[in-house]
Amino acid sequence: MKDSFSVRDTLQANGKAYQFASLTKLGRQFDLKRLPFSLKILLENLLRHEDGVNVTAKEIEAIAKWDAKAEPDTEIAFMPARVVLQDFTGVPCVVDLAAMRDAVVKLGGDATQINPLAPAELVIDHSVQVDAYGSASALEQNVEIEFERNQERYSFLRWGQKAFNNFKVVPPRTGIVHQVNLEHLARVVFTNDANGENWAYPDTVFGTDSHTTMINGIGVLGWGVGGIEAEAAMLGQPSSMLIPQVVGFKLTGKLNEGVTATDLVLTVTQMLRKLGVVGKFVEFFGSGLKHLPLADRATIANMAPEYGATCGIFPIDQEALNYLQLSGRSAEQIALVEAYAKAQGMWHDESSVEPVFTTTLELDLATVKPSLAGPKRPQDRVLLEGVQQSFHDVVGGLTTNRKTKNGDSARFANEGGATAIGNEANSVSEGTVRVAKDGETFELKDGSVVIAAITSCTNTSNPAVMLGAGLVAKKAAARGLKAKPWVKTSIGPGSLVVTDYLEKTGLMKELEKVGFYIVGYGCTTCIGNSGPLPAEISKGIAEGDLAVASVLSGNRNFEGRVHPEVKMNYLASPPLVVAYALAGTLDIDLTKDAIGTGSDGQPVYLKDIWPTNQEISDAIAGSINAEMFNKNYADVFKGDSRWNQIASPDGALFRWDDSTYIKNPPYFDGMSKEPGTVEDIHGARALGVFGDSITTDHISPAGSIKKDSPAGRFLISKGVDPKDFNSYGSRRGNDDVMVRGTFANIRIKNLMLDGVEGGYTLHVPSGEQLAIYDAAVKYKAEGTPLVVMAGKEYGTGSSRDWAAKGTLLLGVKAVIAESFERIHRSNLVGMGVLPCTFKAGQNAQSLGLTGKESFDITGLHGGESKEATVVATAADGSKKTFTVNVMLLTPKEREFFRHGGILQYVLRQLAGKKAA
Structure with missing residues (x-):
């Protein structure tokens, strides 16, 4: 620590002395009283890491004198205190680290140079799938299948846990990474022994999942990054970023009776997405904070990727301390958090000075109404009273290509399946199919809810909505209601604590009475691990080409994400998930229509089974305590007998074999000690031309693997039976599988083709329509570089490094879009793919580009240029010339790109140190 501003000081807490970088001392030189809380954390980070090279007095002064209205233009180097990973993104991180150990040895270094310097904690939460449901044995069945499917991955992670220092793994059947982070891993104030001195500083975190922002709810600054950026942080490399603008979100008032935190967050998401906060920090303040429990704050913070912000943070206050106490943190840690926050001017109470923000939004909590979001984007909020109309508005567009079946007769008993019946047969209309399942015959229709899932860290972390769901189930069961037979119901708790309080209140049994059983501890349906629909339901959907629905308490409902056969997906609070399972359809107004008929023959309405706020508060007060957290997290890294029986190799270098799960990636093949030069791109072809809102769900391999797909x-x-394919997510450690699934989403639309859905493109020289992977292989054999063109918000979604890795491995040299989502643009840079944007008002369509042209991108000047010239040459020789913005935003990013990516940069630095 260079300490140009003489801010080093000593803090006393718990009878111990801690060194810290004092903002109070800095405040004697600069006016910091109205600096936003989040920028104070960034400022402290710079003060503590000042070295005159990566961090200089100039950057420190830039934050201290922050101009709220100025466009971001100052680059800073931010170093998080730790990294959290989930297993889908974490496995390829560990694969890359293992590959780097091999590579650094080849470059003359030592394998143990590749070792996390910052604490890295991986939570296995993405692997459990809802294969079994609706019974008390569902959990055990799904866990057994999970371990069977993932033996190779889990063996590799157990090797990594032994081989790397500073790396821990939270085994399966424990919880979801962000909820485990909130309930146990987060320190709020970090301590570290550096050179014999004990330092205290804010807990900050990078996560390989975009919903890492959930931890912002307790005052910890963190956000999702690509796996490659996380790996760099683990290896001691700071992350370059521009000092952000900060949007203040003022909360006043109090939520009304019957309104949930989910309703609030969907409202907040819609407001912030409308304002436009991509690349910005959002900070919540105002008198309404005192009415928001920590769990509600975490729910709002979790959804930051959905409203587009880098983070959505709440300050440290008494409510944060209350939660630390409730969740079993030590009295010493809680005292340190309070002492540190107050010493640094990071403590919030009613006397706190209101910060200055770039812009401010305001919401009176009393105006929030029950809501859902859908049918395909989390920002598309729909009032509960408007869901039925929303369904009618969209269903027509989803069924325009349906072929009506007329004159068929029903065939139930022999096949146990389903048959679509046309208008003339048995008076069943188009959009309706008769299904026989488990001895029952019923009609499956457009709008039928076939999946109802209480899932996702967003809501399973919140006792109010989880116990609220249990109370809805209890009242419904008392009236004789249960989920409709065509609904696949599930609960995937975010931690073992949730199960404890549901069982303690007796509400777990009530949920089971209406059809909701625990299926696993993980993300499940929220990330597309919804598992197969029953064969009868699946067949009925296909035969009738039905537009069916899911209702889930998740954070993402993008096209093709939840289930490939489900066209409409709505986000809702857990109590509403139960309600829609009981109703079985979107074609209902739950605010006034009967949800079903009770055992007494009388109609039952939602208002009859909805709990009061007092009932929920009483359930919380009587069921949750610190002992639950202490018990469930006492041996959190140990795992059960299944985990500990998995065999794993020893040694600093991993012994690669012919696994279809784990493979040494090709990123470092032929790598030299010195970087090459950034060359202009000549003779490129378009691999795809896409429209707006292409998400990482569209780009990155996700979900199930079809047997007739390239993967x-x-x-x-390789001898793998289709029943053992598992998911793309589970095979992220094998680039051969993943590159074949890139751009393979069944809903993606390549505008080079006329109305074709799915991962196809045109191989221009031959005129063939091919799978994108097959076309890429053909272009590679021809020595042809590739480009991708797209519209607005390209790469929105989860922080999936494979959306960038797969793009690179397909041979794509540049992506030209109208705009990028922050994380994906960063990931492309990190993999050595050039991100560019069209000039304002331009896109492929306005420029008359079809994608059949040949492209030259020139004027890159070794990556230093901020603009480049693109010449598109048509088959007839005519040319169109236009200028694009080169989106290498900082000197560090340009350096990464020159090296071919972040990992190559780090590897050369470490190998160079060894050689020296």
Whole structure:
């Protein structure tokens, strides 16, 4: 610590002395009283890491004198205190680290140079799938299948836990990474022994999942990054960023009776997405904070990726301390958090000075109404009273290509399946199919809810909505209601604590009475691990080409994400998930229509089974205590007998074998000690031309692997039976599988083709329509570089490094879009793919580009240029010339790009140190 501003000081807490970088001392030189809380954390980070090279007095002064209205233009180097990973993104991180150990040895270094310097904690939460449901044995069945499917991955992670220092793994069947982070891993104030001195500083975190922002709810600054950026942080490399603008969100008033935190967060998401906060920090303040429990704050913070912000943070206050106490943190840690926050001017109470913000939004909590979001974006909020109309508004567009079946007769008993019946047969209308299942015959229709899932860290972390769901179930069961037979119901708690308080209140049994059983401890349906629908339901949907629905308490409902057969997906609070399972359809107004008929023959309405706020408060007060947290997290890294029985190799270098799960990636093949030069791109072809809102769900391999897909054909060639394909997410450690699934989403639309959905493109020289992977292979054999063109908000969604890795491995040299989501643009840079944007008002369509042209991108000047010239040459020789913005935003990013990516940069630095 260079300490140009003489801010080093000593803090006394718990009878111990801690060194810290004092903002109070700095405040004698600069006016920091109205600096936003989040920028104070960034400022402290710079003060503590000042070295005159990566961090200089100039950057420190830039934050201290922050101009709220100025466009971001000052680069800073931010170093998080720790990194959290989930297993889908974490496995490829560990694969890359293992590959770097091999590579650094080849460059003359030592394998143990590749070792996390910052604490890294991985939570296995993405692997459990809802195969079994609706019974008390569902959990055990799904866990057994999970371990069977993932033996190779889990063996690799157990090797990593032994081979790397500063790396811990939270085994399966424990919880969801962000909820485990909130309930146990987060320190709020970090301590570290550096050179014999004990330092205290804010807990900050990078996560390989975009919903890492959930931890902002307790005053910890953190956000999602790509796996490659997380790996760099683990290896001691700071992350370059621009000092952000900060949007203040003022909360006043109090939520009304019957309104949940989910309703609030969907309202906040819609407001902030409308304002436009991509690349900005959002900070919540105002008198309404005193009415928001920590769990509600975490729910709002969790959804920051959905409203587009880098983070959505709440300050440290008494409510944060109350939660630390409730969740079993030590008295010493709580005392340190309070002492540190107050010493640094980071403590919030009613006497706190209101910060200055770039702009401010305000919401009276009393105006929030019950809501859902859908049918395909989390920002598309729909009032509960308007869901039925929303369904009618969209269903027509989803069924325009349906072929009506007329004159067929029903065939139930022999096949146990479903048959679509046309208008003339048995008076069943188009959009309706008769289904026989488990001895029952019923009609499956457009709008039928076939999946109802209480899932996702967003809401399963919140006792109010979880116990609220249990109370809805209890009242419904008392009236004789249960989920409709065509609904696949599930609960995936975010931690073992949730199960404890549901069981303690007796509400778990009530949920089971209406059809909701625990299926696993993980993300499940929220990330597309919804598992197969029953064969009868799946067949009925296909035969009738039905537009069916899911209702889930998740944070994402993008097209094709929840289930490939489900076209409409709505986000809702857990109590509403139960309600829609009981109703079985979106074609109902729950605010006035009967949800069903009770055992007494009388109609039952939602208002009859909805709990009061007092009932929920009483349930919380009587069921949750610190002992629950202490018990469930006492041996959190130990795992059960299944985990500990998995065999794993020893040694600093991983012994790669012919696994279809874990493979040494090709990123470092042929790598030299010195970087090459950034060359202009000549003779490129378009791999795809896409429209607006192409998400990382569209780009990155996700969900199930079809046997006739390039990835499926590859696995079959390796002797893998289709029943053992598992998911793309589980195979993220094998680039051969993943590159074949890039851009393979069944809902993606390549505008080079006329109305074709799915991962296809045109191989321009031959005129063939091919799978995108097959076309890329053909272009590679021809020595042709590739580009991708797209519209606005390209790469919105989860922080999936494979959306960038797969793009690179397909041979794409540049992506030209109208605008990028922050994380994906950063990931492209980190993999050595050039991100560019069209000039304002331009896109492929306005420029008359079809994607059949040949492209030259020139004027890059070794990556230093802020603009480049693109010449598109058509088959007839005519040319169109236009200028694009080169989105290498900082000197550090340009350096990464020159090296071919972040990992190559780090590897050369470490190998160079060894050689020296």
